Amino acid sequence: MTRRRIGFWYRLAAAIAKPPLIVLFKRDWRGMENIPAEGGFLTAVNHNSYLDPLLYAHFQYNTGRLPRFLAKASLFTPFFVGRIMRGTGQIPVVRASTDAAAAYRAAVEAVNKGECVAFYPEGTLTRDPELWPMVGKTGIARVALLTGAPVIPIAQWGANEFLPPYAKRPSVLPRKTHRVLVGPPVDLSRWQGQEPTVEVLRAVTEAIMVDVTRLLSEMRGEPAPAELYDPRRQKKGAA
Template identity: 70%
Template sequence: MSRRRIGFWYRLAAVLVKPPLLVFFKRDWRGTEHIPETGGFLTVVNHNSAVDPLSYAHFQYNSGRVPRFLAKESLFKSGFVGTAMRGTGQIPVFRESKDAIGAFRAAVEAVHKGECVAFYPEGTLTREPGMWPMKGKTGAARVALETRAPVIPVAQWGANLAVPPYPKRGEIKLFPRKTLIVQAGPPIDLSEFYGREPTAAVLRAVTDRIMDEITAQLADVRGEDPPPQRYDHRAVEQRPEQVPPQQQPQNGQQAESSQRADDAPQARPAQQDTAPPSGAGGENA
């Protein structure tokens, strides 16, 4: 099979979703010439709004190559949404379970069948203060090295101006109408990594290359320079200053705690991570 047929459920989703998008947003699609006409491939996409999966799906649908998203398995369980997810062939992700590797296998199989599999490598909405892409997870890198299929970087901007990530009351502003910009770039050259053992270091290098290319596309869209260092929200959330106030030492304890810290021996450097098994689900879409 060279490409996935646009079936009933995808066409129904388009009928339901496209009219509201046309009402509330303007469109600016760029780089559709980089979407392969035939054969399996991956797209890797930034994520800065709860609306942007719809804008990206609209862009991709118009190219004639409908994507298969990796989505959390709870969306597949019941109701119309679950039926639509199954009908459109989306791929369930069972996070932190023995079934997590199934998403990797399904993604590889889909690419080998000539389909498009779409990854959000950040794994969540961006928490980067300037809405730039964050540090990515390695799921897309694993599939890319296994299949050696083209990897197309896609940048989005505009949906976040109407519906920002994690919006508070009053922050959703649909009017005046915003422009949804979706820009695809040329395939990422990962040939230097082919044939190498997919160690943690190799997967991280491939993932960083992927995130660099997505960021470059977004910088072109925004006409701005990205930050020199990529934001890692997991590292930020684990900093000591993020400990909830109730866990902080009381004033009377601060001097004693500080003295104990000064007297304590320096901690030894952490051991370097070893590579997880190929296809493990710890770092997925």
């Protein structure tokens, strides 16, 4: 199996979400040819607005390769939203618990069945003051090494102009553009077959985030910082 059937719940979610997104946003989606036509794969996407998962899902839906997101378990609690999350095959993650490992096992199983699993490696909205990607968490590296599946880096921009991080009100006018740039698979060949030690997982994650950042730099037309923003380092500095 290489492609998921769209199914009732994905069609329902698209019918609800797509019309307002089409009205509110113009689209500049590039690099779609880098999305694999067949087989399992991972996508690594930057996160700079509470709205960008919907916009990214719109993009990914239109590629014909339906994404399965690793999403906060709390999103599965509300009755209707939770039913859509389960019906579309999204994967709940309970942070700081043994259930997090179960989520990664589910991701591995999905990729091995030929599906697309979408990761937000930062794990939360970027804290970088200029909205560049942060240091990523190593879950995506673990799944990539276990499956040997390609990791497709994806940069997006525009949702943050409509709804900046932690903003309470959107900026509707002028109409914003959701921009996506998809790169070729991250070159992880040097780590294939290695034991997934902490050092290896961090190195793989850094390689993935460097590619995502490079794509965002190209999209924004400005140089990215020399180092990825690390919120843990910032906390230590503040202390």
